[in-house]
Amino acid sequence: MSAQQxxxxxxxxxxxxHVIDDVDQPFENPYDKNxxxxLLYRKNWIDTVQWHYEDIIRLPDINPVDAIVLKRKIDASNQDRTDMVEFIDSYFLNKFKDVKVKEGAKINSETPAWAIDRLSILALKIYHMKEEATRESASEAHRAKCQEKLNVLLEQRVDLSTAIDDLLNDFAAGEKYMKVYKQMKMYNDEDTNPMLYSKK
Structure with missing residues (x-):
């Protein structure tokens, strides 16, 4: 698959x-689990639901109790997002495991999956900025400003897509090699977050 795909x-x-446009709607992945x-479908679904969680929690009149519940959902979603990035990187590690790395090959500052994570978020920015650029209830000035931003986002997607394809081609050719570090987030772990382990 290419980045365009x-x-x-x-x-x-x-x-x-957005057919149902509800954070609590059931999820069904149409692609074979293997x-x-x-992986990509699941990753972007997590990002899409979280995008709307973040919208909801910014409601100025949100009930404080509801906000706490939602914050917990956002925390869980962030962990799911990180887990999916690591699954995607595992896919690429396996894909390139037999490539003979050339002498002098370099490591990239970002893994393919974290670049794809940015591409996933960019798709959401483009979708919602396009909504704003075409929203009939908005002023003409607002729509024009959002169209300018949309144009930049579309250009950014072309550049990022090209960079991802180039990186994967470099891996396949042995020009670069993959090295993955687990995120090892501490705040969700009751053994490493002092606010949690002190309550044990």
Whole structure:
């Protein structure tokens, strides 16, 4: 798959979510569970739901109790997002495991999955900025300003997609090599977050 195909899949997920447009709607992945597409679909669904969690929690009149419940959901979603990034990187580690790395090959500052994570978020920015650029209830000035931002986001997607394809081609050719560090987040772990282990 090329990055352009990732973009098409992300757009498919976002469109599917907005048919019901509810953070509590049931999730169904149409792709085979052993496929790379399955990972991408799940990843972008998590991002899409979290995007709307973040909208809801910013409501100025949100009930404080509801806000706490939602904050817990956002925390869980962040952990799911990180887990999915690591699953995607594991896919690439396996894909390139037999590539003979060339002498002088370099490591990239970002793994493919974290670049794809940014591409997934970019798809959401594009979708929602396009909504604002075409919103009939908004002023003409607002729509024009949002269209300018949308144009930049679309250009950014082309650049990022190209960079991802180039990186994967470099891995396949042995020009670069993958090295993955687990995120090892501490705040969700009751053994490493002092606010949690002190309560044991």
């Amino acid at each position: 990732y973009n098409k899949l992300f757009d498919e997920v976002i469109k599917k979510y 496929s790379f597409e399955h």
